[in-house]
Amino acid sequence: MKVTIREVARQANVAPSTVSRVLKNSPSISQATKDKVNEIIKKLGYHPNEIARSLANKSSQTLGIVMTASAEDSFLNPFFTQFILGVTRYIENFDYSLLLSSAKNEEDELNQISRAVNSKRVDGIILLTVREQDENVKYLLKSQFPFVVVGRPNNEGDIMWVDNDNTKAMKDVTETLISSGHKRIAFIGGSQKLQVTKSRLLGYKEALQRHEYPVEKDLIIEADFTEEEGYRATVELLKKQRDIDAIVTTDDLIAYGSMGAIKDLGYQIPQDISVTGFNNTLLAPYLSPSLTSVEINATELGCQAAKILLKHICDEELESNHHIVDTKLILRSSTK
Incomplete structure (x- = not known):
């Protein structure tokens, strides 16, 4: 007989939802509980059906980023590579993947985002820029789809964001x-x-x-x-x-x-x-x-953007809807 998540939960004396969160490596679960549940999982030989779990949770285990120019142009700017490094370092701890796509212009950005949302290819989206009267933000708010922006938005109380001062x-x-x-x-x-x-x-x-x-x-x-x-x-x-x-x-x-x-x-x-x-x-x-x-600590910006977004997706309590990353002026020979 196939071992179920309920059997794991029964033997570990926890709720099935706790087992599910352990499998997602949720930060809200204590290490002691994780160790206990993982021991039972190993003992029983439990193997979650990843496709079924994804469908049941309506989850793709993927976050999306739409590059604001062609991928080639974007990656010429080291900010993007450092930012993405921070995102991937964080999400890999939770068995999440990152989907990158490139857009030719602002209109194409919105098309890419709309496609990702409607196809359910991603659980959340990271916007690398925020503009005045941002159509991407308006669309995601209207769609009630999880997202975080890099930059301080005008309606900062209604949107998750990360930025420097x-x-x-x-x-x-x-x-x-x-x-x-x-x-x-x-x-x-x-x-x-x-x-x-x-x-x-x-x-x-x-x-x-x-x-x-x-x-x-x-x-x-x-x-x-x-x-x-x-x-x-x-x-x-x-x-x-x-x-x-x-x-x-x-x-x-x-x-x-x-x-x-x-x-x-x-x-x-x-x-x-x-x-x-x-x-x-x-x-x-x-x-x-x-x-x-x-x-500007671009890697930390990426890490914090992923952290806020994943906590929201996993219904974890957020201490704040934003995070400010410290900056430091590095003086060198181009100034006197």
Whole structure:
């Protein structure tokens, strides 16, 4: 006769739901209870039918991430690989898998998410960005489908999210430059539709205003998160504003391009212009000069996003619907 989960529960003197949670390695079950139940499972030779269990729980044991650009472009940015590493490190402890798909644009993102939700291929979705009037968020809320976003949403009380304190981090960067004597500091960031860009731009402006520096629109420019865009934006800035003495960027890839443009235009770093990045990518210490950057702990962001989402999916009690991951400014030779 086939051993059932009820027989395991009876001999372990626990509820069948407890056995099910042990099988999922639920964090709400004590290690002592896990050890006792696993001993009975081994003794009885119980083997759960994974397909039946998935159907019974209406669970795919999979989380989904839709990359916001083509997969090739996304993986050029080290943030994504570090973030995904954090997700996979956490979910593998609970026998969960990760489904990655790529989207060409915002409309395609929504199509990919809708397909994943309706096909029940995933139990929850991690959104890597959050925008103003975000259609992905609206759809997932309407569908009552579990999801977590990377970034601080406008309706932050209604949505699970993880983030850094991006406003404080960029404020610290800008104030560090001001304290070392910089007078005209430019800002190169991503689209201002993105909450992360808005938060970092706010920190830049707050630092300037605190020290009674003017906020000049001509010193603020948008660029995609690529080296090529960083180069283009810097050339555009320096052709119009020749007295810039520092450039803060919202991504190391933008900073790489910015440094290349500064050198090609005949300036020296940091003697003429200081440059800062964001994300503290692996190459940052090895550039010439080495790049001052903000460590955002992308792997920890991924881990915390997965943790919040899985707890919600497993009906575990959440202490909070969000988690803030600490940042640290790493000073190197690209600033003086």
